[in-house]
Amino acid sequence: MATDTSKYKLRVKDPVESVKFYELLGMKVINKIENPQWSFDLYFLAFDSDKAESPGRHWTDREGIVELTHNYGTESNPEYTICNGNDEPHRDIAISVDNLQGACDRLEQANVAFKKKLSEGRMRHIAFAKDPNGYWVEIIGLKDQITTETDTSSYRMNHSMIRVKSATASLKFYQETMGMTLLRTLKNPDSKFDLYFLGYKREGEVENASATSDREGLLELTYNYGTDDPDSDFTGYHDGNAEPQGFGHICVSVDDLDAACARFEEQNVDWKKRLTDGKMRNVAFVKDPDGYWIEILQNEGLKKRADW
Template sequence: MLFSRLPATSVLAGNLASLRAATLRETATMSASDSNPYGMKWHRSMLRCKDPIASVKYYEERYGMKLVDVYHTPSLGKSNYYLASLRDGEAWPEAGSAEAHERLFDMQHSCVELEHEHGAESDPDLVYSSGNDEPHRGFGHLAFLTADVYKASEELEMAGVSFKKKPDEGRMKGLAFAYDPSGYWVELVKRNAEGGHQEKFNLGQTMLRVKDAEKSLEFYTGKGGMGMTKVCELHFDSFSLYFLQSLSSEEISSLPAPDSPDAYCRMGRSWKPVLELTHNHGTEGDPTFSYHNGNTNPKGFGFLGFIVDDLDGASECLKQTGAQEIGEPAIFEGKMRRFTDPDGYHVQLALRKTILE
């Protein structure tokens, strides 16, 4: 309020604006460095899939994703497929090649990892949990941004995609939820036209439900946590939504206030996906309440994956927050470690530029 009482000359106003911008940049840089000393960056969301051929084809053909890498690990009885939303004209080496392996764990995009347990496709009794049915709610959905949700929904339906909710159904008009081949929900959200994106779709969100918003926000954005930044928050009568991104110091310095209309508009034009934390009010006070993490039967969602510069340092830091370490196979020793977040969801740390083979 002090600034509003100063003389309103153009020179003084310009000097004050420059000073304020510089101060914000310095504060943001210090904040980013303090809260993310190990270079953590959200890298991927892992979902188990029953039929990898069908699932990869679905995300490539329906949402324009690119298969950027694949690993087959017979010793574990698994194959892992990595898909990302790339910009038009963006080159990427052939999936499975040495060049793709070199780039995967240093990529600028947050991607989707589909894990296939060999033989799952031929098990008629195997059904993965979408995370949206009681008593196994937890993971909510992936989301894609698109210019016209109504048109995109019509085209997807004509291509044989099934829907949980079409844009004009239910109370939330203008949003749609489709099913992927494994039964996971895929949300369609209107993109902000100011972003200037020409691509029809881009990966926009991964949603998780959280019991205690304060604890989860501290874990993902606080000191000693996962180095993310809260970029937007929305509050309704019975629930609140918090949107997080892994950002550079420069990106943080230009962020609007998370509860402002500008924050929502910025998120709608961003190419970088957000982690959406959904908090249903009142769950934090129920000692018997918990969400399903997707890693006990019925399985489904696997983990959020982060890449780090210092695996040992980041791991020790997480332990100090009370995160429980979960064992990884011996072949990943020195390359990956896994922990739990406050709701028991798994977070996996991978050393930046690692190669699994």
């Protein structure tokens, strides 16, 4: 089953401000789907220059997509709030850049808010910027750093991070059910957490490689020690879809949507929405062990199905 990590969905209050921010990062709106009948619009952004991983391809046929969902009226509703995923520990997204210091300097000059600057804390190799909705955007360096002026056209939409209650259960699900490969593991016993980077293995790629910063569309699982202890009072993480809503889901595009969903059925996955449920017959949603939603859709670059 040929698959790609396609996109990560963020709910936004004001699409104009959010699109402006992600364009500042170097991304481009590569598709917009308007749904006035349901009072929401979708914006799909990706790095799309000649130096990007998969420029010009259909949005379902590439890795590292950010989907912004705007529900009509939220931009003028002072009561509308968004769960950014970190006030209640949850997740972030990450981009890889060619000149780490230069990229951060550029964002600072544009008055972008930071959760953590490079010069702060003990980890001087990563920074966290905040988008207009308070979502964290991790900034990391590509493997080969340059000393000249940073070039956004070379950036990568590297990964999305989710915190998981059980590393064992989540790794089993994403490897065996979703078909991903564990590409890198970082153990941090002193800080009592481990990181696992998964993706769809490419030809010649080595499992548990020492570096994954040049990739796009990866999934990072963060496991904090003790959350799966049966004697712990920890019940789980906010899934992004319960109130207050925020991060919605990750998405995987597949070679054959019907066959993929039949396979998931055989594996007794926890469904949020089957293909046959509701009015939208071109998408399905399964839930991972922590209740995070995973959208399943057809890779339109391999087989035509929907008029997106």
